[in-house]
Amino acid sequence: MDLLTLLPFEELSLGLSNLRMFPFFDVAHYVVSVMALREQPGHVVQLTGSMDVAQRSPFACWFSSMLYCFGGAILSGLMMAEPPVAPLSNGTNILLASLVWYLVFYCPQDALYSCAAFLPVRLVLTGMKEVTRTWKVLGGVLQAQKKYKDGLLVMVAVGWAKGAGGGLMSNFEQLVRGIWKPETNELLKMSYPTKITLIGAVLFALQQNHYLPLQKHHLMLIYTVFIVVNKTRMMLTGSNSSPFAPVESAMYHTLFARPSKDSSLTCGTKATTKPTASAASAIDGKADGNSRNGSTAGGLECSCNGLNGSTHEPSAHEESSADQAEPKDTSNKKTD
């Protein structure tokens, strides 16, 4: 491409690959993550919102924040049978993250939060956080490669966990705050950050196994630019539309959609109530439902809004909170 030859592509990619995440990018990641935690809603009566937890039990609030900030390292450690307490051994990072936590939740006049919530500042911080995503995914892939030299799937899994761990563990992070929402999780309804991290993990795993004709630092630059540009676009337009929606929709209809005459199987052979008509309409609705809602969070999923809106809400929540927090508490919101 002319653009690539005009830009110093090689130098940019090498420069990016040599960039150090500590301290500025790491701090941006902590700020955006803790702000996302803070913006988690809760139940007024039960006072389970993050701010309530911050007042009721600062310790639980701190623990939750650490799960947001270091969730990927913890989850990938668990998967590789390495001590999940390893992030605690990096005292400087823990101190920084704890300081960020304290200032976001307890700063006098709420100074840090107000300042960071200002859109231009938030854009920059979110962009920097997206840069750290590349490092985390790649770090996970390399971590798996040490033990499983040809284990492509293991590399994908660990890279994905390291990059999106906080989101994948969302059910258990919420449990720390006294919230339990088993009806949804990041596998049933994948948020945009989880999807983009999975794609990154697949790309880096293929590249490390020489299936992609790209050098590592080139792929790092391309991936980083893509996720930063896309995230910025989504924040500026306030749009939830995932860039993968058309591809997902096509894959879904090709591989996974079933014709309506199988409706009797839709609700399981042991369904005890409700006629198949509603099930059939749910299935029929999928062809529409998926294109209508195709852009919302959901890993190759059908929306079935007609029958059960509550578990298929689009992540309107995504607009105002940072990525890791996006779809976790949408099950009580209907914004179709």
Add this chain to the structure above:
Amino acid sequence: MDLLTLLPFEELSLGLSNLRMFPFFDVAHYVVSVMALREQPGHVVQLTGSMDVAQRSPFACWFSSMLYCFGGAILSGLMMAEPPVAPLSNGTNILLASLVWYLVFYCPQDALYSCAAFLPVRLVLTGMKEVTRTWKVLGGVLQAQKKYKDGLLVMVAVGWAKGAGGGLMSNFEQLVRGIWKPETNELLKMSYPTKITLIGAVLFALQQNHYLPLQKHHLMLIYTVFIVVNKTRMMLTGSNSSPFAPVESAMYHTLFARPSKDSSLTCGTKATTKPTASAASAIDGKADGNSRNGSTAGGLECSCNGLNGSTHEPSAHEESSADQAEPKDTSNKKTD
């Protein structure tokens, strides 16, 4: 025994011990496991049945299927502090299991499922799956023996986990599908497969520690024949009656039954409602309840149907679904 001398016992047992599970027995295990997952009921309104999850989120459905197929290896890995992602490194097995998953859930005209659900075919597949159980239990016992040479209990635990892992993890496998039923689990109410696997783990652990005067391949043959014959009998007669019910009942009454004058202790010292009469009747009912329901799934348990049917339903569910899935979702069915 004359029968043993007539049959080429030594040759049979050696032949069995040298049998390779891959690919046919492994494929049979995958088919039966994924079919059991498919037959899991759910809630119509919430669309949590497996077929619903298969339509809503193929990824979650695939993940669930992998937990069914490789749950034992994952759980035993967690217990031995070995990477739980290790099964993912065996690409061929994962590909096979994924292919089986795809065909069971999405095959045009539902060909594979219809074919495999045909009773003679199902019998053969289930018999082959039972053969893999022996390999898995023994594998777990040997895995533990490497680290804990004299750790009899560790060998039992790991052998049990490896052979029945999918069932033992059922609460968390259901969580992947958005279902959460904390009121029951495989420890509170052991299904037949879990019990038979525990017995196998105990036998193989005793044999490996030279407490049983049997050679390994002899025990493998005896155990395999027993579980295959018993499972076939249960499927052909449509009976849930566990062969251990009389032994369990006797052990329970000898060791664990308490006289009714202790009824005030039955519901805990902090019980806030309900008179002890109902508790006493629950205890009195146990002597009857246990023999009446002795044949149903339940590890040395009392049925207490009079007071709380919902958590003590017999596993009528067992009849139609393969072993690993049997008692997991019975808490919403009353089939006494």
Add this chain to the structure above:
Amino acid sequence: MDLLTLLPFEELSLGLSNLRMFPFFDVAHYVVSVMALREQPGHVVQLTGSMDVAQRSPFACWFSSMLYCFGGAILSGLMMAEPPVAPLSNGTNILLASLVWYLVFYCPQDALYSCAAFLPVRLVLTGMKEVTRTWKVLGGVLQAQKKYKDGLLVMVAVGWAKGAGGGLMSNFEQLVRGIWKPETNELLKMSYPTKITLIGAVLFALQQNHYLPLQKHHLMLIYTVFIVVNKTRMMLTGSNSSPFAPVESAMYHTLFARPSKDSSLTCGTKATTKPTASAASAIDGKADGNSRNGSTAGGLECSCNGLNGSTHEPSAHEESSADQAEPKDTSNKKTD
């Protein structure tokens, strides 16, 4: 101090550090732990009290008891990526604990429980259990120090887990018994034993890293004497008042309390119901609430009783059950 010079301090501390926990102190720990499990309340209708579980499923009851007795070793093993089944390899301890479990739940005439519940006996047993706490915390700190020589936070975390593991895992231990109470956990609302163990872990970690000018056996004696004396005082006076309440209150108000004009943030930015007046009153109530309830279990927390009593009950439950069990099932009790 004159007292220290009068008492043979050095000899006492050396004597204590050489004391062997096996068998008497370990047995005391098992007895007190299993008694605490037995005194767990449950729901009459669902028969989830421990005595009910003991009748319904002795196996689940035994498993729960083992989690109470060895929970610390299991949790610290998980954190350090060491096999969590390691406690099972110590056959003698498992046999002893199982014997204690059997006698506490199934002894004819309930002999052991009645005898151990007698206050003087209970005092002695609880005191001996407190002595084992020191060994467990120190053991955890040393375990972490082997892998993370300068990892102060890791040492604190692992020491804390090893000393208070049963309590920290309470949600999952309850799950074994078919109980699930996500609205509370030991991080949201720390019980006295969990707090005292955390303090011990911090002290021993600081001492091992030479931040405290104390020798190990001196600290062991001081800490042990403090926890035994305090626990005895609490049991004799029937008081829940934590000795740390004034310090906690002061720290809370200095570091974490927020002025009422931030009330709009109290319930999260996505709160959908209820005016901020009640939130404001909750915040205003905190200054009172905390001193009023400052002595109850709660790690630096606010009580907010006015708005949501159910998640902020003081651990009246603490009076009658041993430490590990104290605040776990208080969410259905209001004893303000």
